Amino acid sequence: MPIQFKHRILRPIQEHQAATFMVKSCIYLFRRYAPIQQPMKSYLTGIVFILILADHPIRSQSKAFRYFTDEDGLPGMTVYGILQDPKGFLWIATSKGICRFDGRSFKRYQLKGIKGFDTPYSFIDKEGIPWFYNLAGEILFVRNDSLQRLEIQAIKPAANIYSLYIENPYLYISWSQTSSPATYRYNIFNLKENKKLEHNYIFLGPKNGELIGYDYSRRKDLFNVYKVDKNELIFSQKISNKKQVDFIYEIDRYIHNSSNLDIYIASNFIRIVDSCGNLISNKYFPDLTNENIKYISIINEDELFINTNKNSYSFFLKTGLLKLIPYFNNSINTIFEDSYNRRWISTTDHGLILDPNNSSQVINYNQGFLASNEVYNINHLLGYNFLGHNNGKISCIKEIDYIKYLNLPGLGRVRFILGWKSKTLLIGLDLGIYILNSSLNSETNCSGMQIGSLKAAHIKSDSELLVCSSLGIYSCDLNELKNGNCKEFVSRRELDARALCIKKYKGRIFAGTVNGLYVRGNNFSWQKLLNKDIFINQLYNYKDSLLWICTDGEGMFQFDGSKIVDSLNIDFGLPSNNISSVCYLDSERIAIGTDNGAYIYNYISKEGFILDQIDGLPGNEINDIKYNNGVVWIGTSKGLFQISSNELIPNQEKPLIEISEAFAFSRYGLIPIQSRLNHDQNHLKFNFQTRSLISKSALQIYYKLFEQDTQWLKSQSNSLEFIGLAAGKYNLQLKVLNEDQLSSEIVTKTFEIYPPWWKTTWFNVAMILGISTLGVGYSFFRHQKIKREEAKERAISDQMNMLREEALQNQMNPHFMFNALNAIQSFLTNNDQFNAMKYLSKFGRLIRMIFEQSKQRRISLEQEIAFLKNYLELEKLRFKDKVSIEFNIANDVEEKSSEKMIPSLIIQPIIENAFKHGLLHKDTDGRISISMEFVNGQFICIVEDNGIGRQRAALINTWKKNGRKSTGLASTKERLGILDKGKKMMGLELTDLYDLNGNPAGTRVVIKL
Structure with missing residues (x-):
């Protein structure tokens, strides 16, 4: 019996460290006493088969976030506000400046002479212009793709800004003068033209097109909300407990939701008011275990995000429910939810984070949850989800939410994990086979068998094992193997070919090799099929109805036992022709693993989409895919990815495309393209911009020049140039497809190139009239000439x-x-x-x-x-x-x-x-x-x-x-x-x-x- 180590419950990161320490200790003992005496060496061999057991909550794993840092182009790692303009750009304010994100890159906006880069306050006006004001009191905005500063130094009092709002052509500012706080309305185009307002406002935003705000000076007695320009009171509430009012102005907002309710967020209160002005709900948040509110973000019309000095919460307006969010709470500043329900998280010192807002999780070594990031194969056996790694490491994830680590003494990848009989495991590494009992204790160790590097295995019966290796296919008696007779393999090679996979299909055994498909005959001989040399990585038997052949370089083939009946490759949408694995998700879908991401294929509709790092995968190189109890497990070289099969949907974000520039080359230089162009203005160039916040550079651009064209042509760049266009009417149409073939709205540009004057209709009419006038005389002379010519x-x-x-x-x-x-x-x-x-x-x-x-x-x-x-x-x-x-x-x-x-x-x-x-x-x-x-x-x-x-x-x-x-x-x-x-x-x-x-x-x- 191998030696068992007692264990105790550890913290997640400590568990992994303890496991590593114990394995290293065993290896040290083995090396220390190996030279002394052989019996001790044999006894200590069992020590190497160690199972380190630790309760490890799986549900606490990291969500499949996507991280953006200063290495990606963020100006600073501390991010404050996140805004989205009508064109789909994200505007991000950081501690080191302002940037715009288009899905591919961050564009930083700078201004010479700016006094401060720390810009915690931002908003977008109704015209879609982003505004910012920094800790130095400077008001900044972006117009015509340029960062500009509103020059308020001449009228700025010796005070800071408490609240600010833009409603063209007016700028509203509440100054924090301690002696006499004041609110002014300025004309943006002439700041000296200003008006002091009757109340001191904290601005909440527009309601029915009019700016509203509450009176800051009365905040401890009354919560009075006014229409700012009209000085009209629209809501009033008496404050009963003055101690509950804190100073938080930058988070104050107004929302009008689809239920026709007005929500006022002011300081640490949320007030919900009906259309008649009656108070329905009044929520005071610092009662939450004495936590101080840092930020309140509007996620959507029903959900608010509240970040305190200790935790993060979602507050649901309809139900009044306050729910704890399991994020890394102390670092979050705000959360912005886009129209596709994805959540963009701004943090302190951790950059920008994208949460796809689904059940997907990433489990890896860095979190202390896996024995290695490299997950080569996944198997569901004995109530465990076994993950095979490198160097004999196996992570065993139990359904009851804890992880075990198994370290085998062999080197190389864990190639296969098979169930034998009822409660016995057969585990193959590159250079050895191990048999474990139901307690995961080793019973047999067969290494160094001189049959090459192992690749795959198949248990044909309770007593026969077939093994694929780099030297061919070998068979052995399992009972002999269990008894330690490891030499049984060497004399029983059946096929001399580098074999990578083996499967039973319709009662016959098929093997995939580097040069084709083989089938085993009754006399233990192997026959090559298909008369085709293909590099086969994997075989998959679906309910004995068909056999999928996964190749390296040629995609996938469907095999019915005698011939190939169908195929899948990059021409059908696969991200790569190098296929590593495949599994069925349901009666319509299969998941295909490649070296460039996974592909979810509906074989009924013949459509599919790509799942890769854009969607949260830790890496694009897929080693194995398995499906178990509604969850898809994807093993990559950088960790394990889990997601509910119901949430496997294509990227729903409709990409955007717009024509940024359109000009014609003429003898006078470049001129903008108008709806009408002269005949010599027929050399045209169109530049366009594409946007998708998560598709990166995977967008594909297509165009048609004529409305009657039926075929879309693919553009290889973000510009189109047409030289020597003939006179006529044109209707340029553009669209962009994301990585899952979702199309944008079609953008059109209609124009007409006029013919030269000598080809115009009026000129032709004039010519016809002139010719007609000369026709009679010409006909006479022509008639005479014809007579002479006939003669x-x-x-x-x-x-x-x-x-x-x-x-x-x-x-x-x-x-x-x-x-x-x-x-x-x-x-x-x-x-x-x-x-x-x-x-x-x-x-x-x-x-x-x-x-x-x-x-x-x-x-x-x-x-x-x-x-x-x-x-x-x-x-x-x-x-x-x-x-x-x-x-x-x-x-x-x-x-x-x-x-x-x-x-x-x-x-x-x-x-x-x-x-x-x-x-x-x-x-x-x-x-x-x-x-x-x-x-x-x-x-x-x-x-x-x-x-x-x-x-x-x-x-x-x-x-x-x-x-x-x-x-x-x-x-x-x-x-x-x-x-x-x-x-x-x-x-x-x-x-x-x-x-x-x-x-x-x-x-x-x-x-x-």
Whole structure:
């Protein structure tokens, strides 16, 4: 049996210190006597398993506050008044100055020459302007985002301010002159214009739009309330006990609540009066155990906060109940409750504190309540809530409100805590397994088993245990393990893979590893599923209906036993794809833990929201989430967070967005954007401010430029810039979403950019009228011009037809046809039927192509090339070995030949002309080359021969009798000139070629299309 230490009930912080002392003492004894003799060492091993028991009230844990200090930008750690203006900003007065809080940062307001920074008094007037007066007697206000001072030195008497109120254009001040106290009304814009009022007032605030106050000089006899400007008495009460009246002026207030009751807070009295002026209730507070009131704050229309020198209370006006508030009482100054029922607490020396005003609690080591801040796993067993920490530490929270600490001798994290049989615990650390009985005394210690770092375990039956480790999955007999046979594991490795989690689902055992999901077979073998390498952190079985797979980097998957049926990741709103844990809260919601906060997901509505440090979590890295008896337990690396599941709701604060600046760039500089802009004022910029008191920088801004747009665009900054907007009407819409996707009201800015004068309607109308006026004359001349153009077109058409006929005639040259037929006849004579049929086929195809092209004005280059190849084959047959033919087509021409269109019957006459006049009279070594290419996008065809030249050919033609004039080149050139229409994009260039001796050496013809 291990040694048990007697204990006594300790104070909370003392309990933790005592636990630490006892554990250190045991370790010292173990080390001290270990070298002496082995029996003593074995005996003292049990001492290390120590349970330190202490009654520890759980309900006294810290609420989940959010703290703001000077490190966050507060001017001082002592905070006085907290105000909220109509725009949603918080104005905070501190001992070291004034600041404004927008949810992201504190903006400090300073003024050169100010005499004092300690500013305990503040209020907001009906125009939303914050006012302050400091201990040096200076009156300060913020206008146009600048701190200003009301210069009252010239009229200020030798006295301090007792009470002050602003009701534009008047300033009301009660001075504390001991000889003759006085109240004055000043004109803010001319302080020398003032009036002494009939009574000496302590101002309570406006009632029905009129300032009211009670007469300070009669306060011990009568409580008389007046309309200040009219000097009209509206309420009076005789004071029976003059000793009960204390001097507390800065807390005096007036409230009119929804029950149509007037509440007067004056000194240490609260008086409740009905609409007829009858006193309903009169509460005197210093009767509370002789406590002195420090502050009274208006939390809401029914609840007042009262802070004394000893305690803090809530006073409920409707019931008259006075309730003690379990805050750190001696430091609180005031409490301000915003419209979302969150409470902002100003303190002395502790900064500003935000209370979410719910049941959430934070439990951590610093309070002396946990063995460590790092909570890695949470389990509800044997009436305890077990929290596993590092270095073998376990915090055991009992339902009956006390904590035990369990310190195991092993090092590393507590990886799992399982219940075995009825009242036995199985606890796994990184490097060992421990079995504890129902009294939490150790029965077995198995450490150093050489199976790697433990990760998770599953009790398959009363006698079989499966353990996941960094080296794989091992199994053992639990009874052998309980008897101390720790080597049972080493020889029973079933899977060689780094395994992190294991769960039973639909009768089968599933394990998650760093490279995927495995299932255990009947023969103790493991089979990989899904054919997908995923890093699995955790598996969660929900009522055997589905298995959640939590991954590192890929979100979550729903698994039905054979396939993935659904998934969740950052695209669906999760704060991270690194999932550590999941648990079901009810029939509709699950809680998902990630390394960037928790996510509460409604799998019916497919909506969710984030729970993180903004909501009070001590840290965003979630290690485990459990649900028990209506309470959600969230273990983080910085402590434990508890909250009722009914209070898990998204951030209800509707964020705000406003356009702070809107200007256009023009040649005169920056100008404010008006509803109408000139056409050259189309470069616009909009700056805007967003606010949410708790969302920090998690706000997302979206916009639409046109009202008919259906899709919102996301802005990456707090400004939008539009360059080169077209003329038209625009309706810029802005909205902002908080971290839980709650939207602000949509802010709009409507404007219109006018077109230039030459694009306006009136100018177009004028142009139409002018054109209409000229229409008749223009129509006449146009009609005449059309007639002339039609005649010209007919002439051109006739000319083109004539030229095409000439081209056709050139192609149907009888000499060519006769020679081709003679060549075919010679094949037949020589019984060469193959060549005869081959060339007869080519001849027939050529004739058919000539007739087809003669019917078309334009043909593709591909057709022309095919035609030319056919033609050249026949010419080669005609000239035999006298002429060599080269046909070079560039690659880009080949690629575009089907797309490029050219005039029909345009290239062949040029080639025929080269044969007829250049090569016909050359006896041997004739050569003709045809090349086609694109040059700067223009099609170029070059026909070059080494014939006798144009001059000699012309001379030979003149000798021939009955010679026919050649028209091939001339007609082709004329056709191209007509088709070009003066653009100089098409044409024909002829060049005579000469050898080195100046003798004619052929002709080059360049065709441009």
